[in-house]
Amino acid sequence: MVLADAGCDVTLWARRAELAETVNSTRTNPDYLPGVELPEGVRATADPAEAAADADFTVLAVPSQTLRGNLAAWTPLLAPDTVLVSLMKGVELGSAMRMSEVIEDVTKVGEDRIAIVTGPNLAREIAARQPAAAVVACRDEAVAQRLQVACHTPYFRPYTNTDVVGCELGGAVKNVIGLAVGIADGMGLGDNTKGSLITRGLAETTRLGMAMGADPLTFSGLAGLGDLVATCSSPLSRNHTFGTNLGKGMTLEETIAVTKQTAEGVKSCESVLDLARRHDVDMPITETVVGIVHEGKPPVVAVKELMSRSAKPERR
Ligand SMILES: NC(=O)c1ccc[n+]([C@@H]2O[C@H](COP(=O)([O-])OP(=O)(O)OC[C@H]3O[C@@H](n4cnc5c(N)ncnc54)[C@H](O)[C@@H]3O)[C@@H](O)[C@H]2O)c1
Numbered sequence: 561m562v563l564a565d566a567g568c569d570v571t572l573w574a575r576r577a578e579l580a581e582t583v584n585s586t587r588t589n590p591d592y593l594p595g596v597e598l599p600e601g602v603r604a605t606a607d608p609a610e611a612a613a614d615a616d617f618t619v620l621a622v623p624s625q626t627l628r629g630n631l632a633a634w635t636p637l638l639a640p641d642t643v644l645v646s647l648m649k650g651v652e653l654g655s656a657m658r659m660s661e662v663i664e665d666v667t668k669v670g671e672d673r674i675a676i677v678t679g680p681n682l683a684r685e686i687a688a689r690q691p692a693a694a695v696v697a698c699r700d701e702a703v704a705q706r707l708q709v710a711c712h713t714p715y716f717r718p719y720t721n722t723d724v725v726g727c728e729l730g731g732a733v734k735n736v737i738g739l740a741v742g743i744a745d746g747m748g749l750g751d752n753t754k755g756s757l758i759t760r761g762l763a764e765t766t767r768l769g770m771a772m773g774a775d776p777l778t779f780s781g782l783a784g785l786g787d788l789v790a791t792c793s794s795p796l797s798r799n800h801t802f803g804t805n806l807g808k809g810m811t812l813e814e815t816i817a818v819t820k821q822t823a824e825g826v827k828s829c830e831s832v833l834d835l836a837r838r839h840d841v842d843m844p845i846t847e848t849v850v851g852i853v854h855e856g857k858p859p860v861v862a863v864k865e866l867m868s869r870s871a872k873p874e875r876r
């Protein structure tokens with residue numbers, strides 16, 4: 561919708577032929593965004609070759625853990641000079657690669673032709689054309705500027721950034737902190753807890769980012785604080801909602817069963833912790849989320865452990 565509203569011709573790939581047909585005939589995607597009318601500039605197809613043909617930008621928005629497999633099939637279909645754009649906010653399990661690294665690894669396209677779009681961009685609000693800012697990041701600023709033009713609309717305001725590492729980490733780790741805040745909400749804890757988790761969550765995200773060569777200022781921008789605040793405040797966030805259900809006492813299996821869309825932090829909390837250990841960075845909130853989500857630690861016990869860590873200066 562954003563690209564079409566900005567004047568681009570968009571071909572949307574859908575896995576199911578019947579969904580592509582529904583999008584074309586009704587101009588809606590009733591399974592995911594009921595009630596939202598898609599602009600004329602969006603056409604759907606179930607044929608990835610048709611979607612990829614001659615594309616100036618190939619925008620990738622599949623779950624982070626399926627990207628590698630999807631791209632392996634799509635790489636031969638990509639237009640020769642296309643810019644690959646990641647909307648995904650996750651880290652690959654096992655390799656601990658960021659999404660742009662997975663894209664480079666599979667397609668062998670150089671980092672100057674790989675960009676990301678991130679920031680406080682809850683899909684439902686974007687689809688309602690509510691005002692939002694975003695970050696378009698690419699190592700090659702000229703490419704970021706081209707993409708900025710391609711997605712700039714009266715309601716969607718993209719800023720450029722060349723710190724791809726920082727922007728990607730901001731997006732992936734905020735999902736983990738969103739889970740933590742959701743768990744606290746579900747336990748009935750209040751806004752002091754939320755403010756503390758958001759701030760200390762941003763501190764551990766920044767520590768990891770700096771260890772990986774990111775610019776610390778990125779984390780006070782849209783890809784860091786901006787997205788963290790949106791995710792941790794909103795009932796529209798899948799990660800936040802997933803955490804709230806866990807905090808209310810639902811089991812992991814029950815929570816997965818009621819979650820219809822991708823909550824990236826559920827898997828990426830493990831890969832973020834993996835990254836932290838590879839870079840020797842302390843990430844206590846991420847570790848706590850892994851403990852609750854994957855090791856069956858009761859939230860009450862996890863909170864006690866987090867609060868009884870040794871006292872230390874704030875800036876360390
Ligand atoms: N929804 C948002 O508000 C939002 C905003 C910004 C970024 N993102 C990011 O976008 C990415 C995708 O999230 P989403 O909101 O579109 O999730 P979603 O669950 O709504 O949609 C994921 C899509 O991927 C498809 N899919 C699932 N498994 C697949 C597979 N094996 N191969 C190919 N396609 C598959 C699903 O059919 C679905 O169409 C995530 O990384 C998320 O963090 C989402």
Ligand SMILES: O=P(O)(O)OC[C@H](O)CO
Nearest residue numbers: 679680681682797798799
């Ligand atoms: O629904 P979530 O938790 O995946 O969050 C969506 C977007 O990333 C918010 O910017």
